[in-house]
Amino acid sequence: MADSNAKIRIENLVKIYGKNPYPALKLFREGGTRDSILKETGKVLGIADVSFSVNQGELFVVMGLSGSGKSTLVRCINRLIAPTSGNIYVDGEDVAHVSKERMRDIRRTKMAMVFQKFGLFPHKSVLENVAYGLKVQGMGQAERDKKAQDTLEVVGLAEWSNYLPSSLSGGMQQRVGLARALATDAEILLMDEAFGALDPLIRRGMQDELMRLQAELHKTIVFISHDIQEALKIGDRVAIMKDGYIVQIGTPEELITQPADDYIQAFTQDVNRAQVLKTGTIVRQTVTVILGEDSVNAALDQMQQHELRQMYVVNRQGRPVGLVRRSDLEQAVQEGQNDISAVMERDFPQVSGSTSLEEIFHLYEKRRSLAVIDQEGKFKGVVEQSDVLASIGRLTAKSKEETAAVQDYVAATV
Amino acid sequence: MIDILTHFPNLWGELPVFLDPFQLFTIPLQEWIEGIVDFIVDNFRFIFQGISVPVRFILSSIESFFIWVPPTIMLIAIGLLAWQIAGGAIAIYSLIAMTLIGYFNAWEETMTTLSLVLTAVVLCAIIGIPLGIAAARSDRFESTIRPILDAMQTLPAFVYLVPVVMLFGTGEVPGVIVTFVFAVPPLIRLTNIGIRQVSQEVVEAALAFGSTPNQVLWEAQIPLAMPTILAGVNQSIMLALSMVVIASMIAVEGLGQMVFRGIGRLDIGLASVGGISIVLMAVMLDRITQAVGKPTQNLSWKDRGPVRLFRSLTQNQKPASST
Numbered sequence: 001m002a003d004s005n006a007k008i009r010i011e012n013l014v015k016i017y018g019k020n021p022y023p024a025l026k027l028f029r030e031g032g033t034r035d036s037i038l039k040e041t042g043k044v045l046g047i048a049d050v051s052f053s054v055n056q057g058e059l060f061v062v063m064g065l066s067g068s069g070k071s072t073l074v075r076c077i078n079r080l081i082a083p084t085s086g087n088i089y090v091d092g093e094d095v096a097h098v099s100k101e102r103m104r105d106i107r108r109t110k111m112a113m114v115f116q117k118f119g120l121f122p123h124k125s126v127l128e129n130v131a132y133g134l135k136v137q138g139m140g141q142a143e144r145d146k147k148a149q150d151t152l153e154v155v156g157l158a159e160w161s162n163y164l165p166s167s168l169s170g171g172m173q174q175r176v177g178l179a180r181a182l183a184t185d186a187e188i189l190l191m192d193e194a195f196g197a198l199d200p201l202i203r204r205g206m207q208d209e210l211m212r213l214q215a216e217l218h219k220t221i222v223f224i225s226h227d228i229q230e231a232l233k234i235g236d237r238v239a240i241m242k243d244g245y246i247v248q249i250g251t252p253e254e255l256i257t258q259p260a261d262d263y264i265q266a267f268t269q270d271v272n273r274a275q276v277l278k279t280g281t282i283v284r285q286t287v288t289v290i291l292g293e294d295s296v297n298a299a300l301d302q303m304q305q306h307e308l309r310q311m312y313v314v315n316r317q318g319r320p321v322g323l324v325r326r327s328d329l330e331q332a333v334q335e336g337q338n339d340i341s342a343v344m345e346r347d348f349p350q351v352s353g354s355t356s357l358e359e360i361f362h363l364y365e366k367r368r369s370l371a372v373i374d375q376e377g378k379f380k381g382v383v384e385q386s387d388v389l390a391s392i393g394r395l396t397a398k399s400k401e402e403t404a405a406v407q408d409y410v411a412a413t414v
Numbered sequence: 415m416i417d418i419l420t421h422f423p424n425l426w427g428e429l430p431v432f433l434d435p436f437q438l439f440t441i442p443l444q445e446w447i448e449g450i451v452d453f454i455v456d457n458f459r460f461i462f463q464g465i466s467v468p469v470r471f472i473l474s475s476i477e478s479f480f481i482w483v484p485p486t487i488m489l490i491a492i493g494l495l496a497w498q499i500a501g502g503a504i505a506i507y508s509l510i511a512m513t514l515i516g517y518f519n520a521w522e523e524t525m526t527t528l529s530l531v532l533t534a535v536v537l538c539a540i541i542g543i544p545l546g547i548a549a550a551r552s553d554r555f556e557s558t559i560r561p562i563l564d565a566m567q568t569l570p571a572f573v574y575l576v577p578v579v580m581l582f583g584t585g586e587v588p589g590v591i592v593t594f595v596f597a598v599p600p601l602i603r604l605t606n607i608g609i610r611q612v613s614q615e616v617v618e619a620a621l622a623f624g625s626t627p628n629q630v631l632w633e634a635q636i637p638l639a640m641p642t643i644l645a646g647v648n649q650s651i652m653l654a655l656s657m658v659v660i661a662s663m664i665a666v667e668g669l670g671q672m673v674f675r676g677i678g679r680l681d682i683g684l685a686s687v688g689g690i691s692i693v694l695m696a697v698m699l700d701r702i703t704q705a706v707g708k709p710t711q712n713l714s715w716k717d718r719g720p721v722r723l724f725r726s727l728t729q730n731q732k733p734a735s736s737t
Contacts, residue, residue, distance in 0.1 A: 115615050
C-alpha cells in the first residue's frame with residue numbers, strides 16, 4: 001500500500017454503460033472522448049479513468065453537475081453498479097473483483113448508504129427501517145430493535161419509531177435514512193446527494209447535524225453533491241467531476257484560491273469566500289516578544305527593525321499572553337519602565353486557525369491585528385484586517401497576483 | 415356481376431395459379447394438430463391424470479365442505495368475512511345477495527360454482543405468482559412468456575375444450591383446468607408489473623445493506639407489489655366466473671349448468687336464475703377481493719369490523735368482572 005492511511009483507494013476506474021462495453025473501452029484507451037465513443041459505439045461513458053483515495057475519518061465530497069458521473073462513482077464503490085475496468089480498494093481489498101457473496105458481506109459490515117430520495121421501505125415502520133441492515137446481518141429481533149432505537153435517539157427521532165415513513169417530513173425521513181446507515185456501525189458511509197431533495201433551510205440543518213455526528217463518530221464518508229456551497233461547507237476535501245473525469249481534487253481553500261481551470265473557477269465564482277477560507281491559510285508569521293526574556297528595549301528594537309506598530313507577547317510555552325503597541329513602548333522607555341507585563345494589553349483578540357474569515361470580522365477594533373493560534377494554543381502569527389479584505393476580494397487579474405503573493409508568503413513561512 | 419357468375423360458373427377455377435396461389439396446396443394443420451394431440455393422449459395421458467389428482471382433491475374438499483355447511487351458518491360466515499375485509503356496506507350487500515340466491519333455489523349450484531372458482535384461483539395463485547416473479551426478474555423470460563399469455567387470453571375457450579377433455583376427461587377437474595388457462599394470464603402480468611414498478615431506490619437500498627436477492631424479494635418487492643398482485647387475483651376471479659358457463663359444456667355442475675340447460679331447452683327462466691346468481695356472486699367476490707388490495711382506512715385489521723366489535727366487547731367485560 002502506497003498510502004497506509006487510505007480507507008478507500010480507487011485506481012483507474014472506468015465505467016461504460018451497456019452490454020459488451022469492451023470495444024468502447026478500447027476506443028477510450030486510444031484516446032476517445034465521451035462524445036466520440038457515444039457516436040461510434042452508442043455506449044455512454046459514465047466514469048473516465050478516475051483515481052483518488054479517501055482517508056480514514058475523512059469527509060470526502062464528490063461534486064458535479066447532473067450527468068457528471070458522480071452517482072455512478074459512488075455506486076461503483078459498493079458495486080450497485082459494476083465497474084467496467086479498474087480497481088477499488090477498501091481496506092486493501094479490491095471490491096471490484098471480489099465474489100458476490102463477499103461483496104454482500106462487505107455491504108453488510110463495512111459500508112452503508114444514504115439515498116437522495118431516502119430509499120426508505122414505505123411498508124415498514126421507522127424502527128424496522130433503521131433495523132433493516134441489522135436484520136440482514138442476522139441479528140435477533142430484540143437486540144436489533146434496541147440498537148435501532150438507540151440510533152434513532154442519536155438523530156433525535158426516538159418518539160417516531162412506530163410510525164410509517166410516510167407520516168414524517170422530508171428532513172425527518174432523511175434522518176431515518178441516516179440512522180439506518182449508522183445503525184450497522186459501518187465505517188464507511190456513502191451518501192448519494194443525501195440532502196439534495198430537502199428544502200434549503202432543512203438542508204442546512206442536516207449539514208450541521210452531519211458535521212456534528214462526524215465530529216463524534218469519525219466515519220469515512222463519501223458524499224455526493226451537486227451543490228458547491230454544500231461541498232465546500234462540509235467537505236474535508238472535494239473532488240469536482242465533469243463528463244466522467246475528475247477536474248480537481250483539493251481542500252475547499254485550494255479550490256477557491258487555486259482553481260485548476262476556468263471550469264472550477266466558474267463554479268466557485270459565486271461562493272462566499274469569507275465562509276470557505278480559514279484564518280490559518282492567510283496567517284502572517286511575525287516576530288514576537290517572549291515574556292520574561294525580552295526587555296522593553298529589545299522589543300522596541302525589534303519593532304523598529306521590522307517596521308511594526310504592534311507585537312504579540314508570548315509566554316515560554318509559545319502561547320500569546322498580550323499585545324504591545326509601539327507608542328506604549330516608546331513611552332515606557334522614556335519613563336524608564338522595563339517590565340513588559342506592565343505595558344502590554346492583556347485583552348486581545350485571538351482565533352484558531354480553523355475559524356472561517358466570516359467569523360472574525362467583528363473582532364477587528366482599535367486597529368489591532370488578530371492573534372492566530374494552532375490546536376495546542378500556540379501562537380502561529382497574525383492576521384490583519386487588510387489581509388482579510390485582500391483574500392476575499394474577487395479574483396481579478398490584479399488581485400490574483402496579490403493572492404498568489406500571499407500564498408507564496410504563507411507557503412514560505414509555514 | 416351475378417350474371418357473369420351464373421354464365422361462367424368456373425370463372426375462378428379457370429384463374430391461372432399465380433393469381434390464386436392458394437389452390438396449389440393446403441398446409442395440413444388440422445392433421446398435424448390431431449396427430450400431436452393423439453400422440454400426447456396415447457403416450458402422456460398418465461401425466462395429465464396425475465395432475466388431476468391434487469386438483470380433484472382440493473376441489474372436492476372445498477366443495478363437499480361448502481355443501482355440508484348449513485346455509486345459515488355459511489351466510490353468517492360470508493357476512494362476517496365481508497364485514498372484516500370490506501366493511502359494513504359490502505357485508506350487507508353480500509348477505510342480501512346470498513339470501514336471494516338461496517330463495518332462488520340455486521344455493522347448492524352456487525356453492526359448487528364458488529368452490530370451482532376458488533380452486534381455479536388457488537391454482538392460479540400457486541402457479542401464476544411465481545411465474546410473474548420470474549418474469550419480473552428476467553427480461554428474456556418475460557419476452558418468452560408474453561406471446562404465450564396473449565394466446566391463452568385470446569384463443570377461444572372452445573378450441574382447447576376438446577383437447578382438455580381428451581386429456582382429462584369430462585367433469586369438474588377439466589373445468590378447473592380450462593378456467594385456470596383463461597384466468598391465470600392477468601395474474602402473471604400484474605405480478606410482473608407490480609414487482610417491476612417497485613421504486614428502484616428502495617431496491618437499491620435493500621441491496622446496499624447486503625440483502626440477498628431473496629431478501630430483496632421478500633422484504634421489499636413482494637410487500638410493495640402486493641396491491642398490484644391482489645388486483646391480479648381479483649382479475650383472475652372475475653375471469654374465472656366468466657368461464658363458468660363455457661365450462662358447463664364439459665359437464666361441470668353449478669350455476670353454469672343452469673344457464674346451459676336453460677339455453678338448451680329455451681327455458682328463459684332457468685337461464686336467467688343462473689345468470690342473475692352468477693352476477694350477484696361476481697359483484698360480491700369483486701368487492702371483497704378489491705378491498706383486500708386497498709384497505710380504505712388506515713386502521714389495522716384488529717381495529718375494524720367484527721374483530722374490533724369482539725375486542726371492545728371483551729375489553730368492556732374486564733372492568734365489569736373486576737368490580
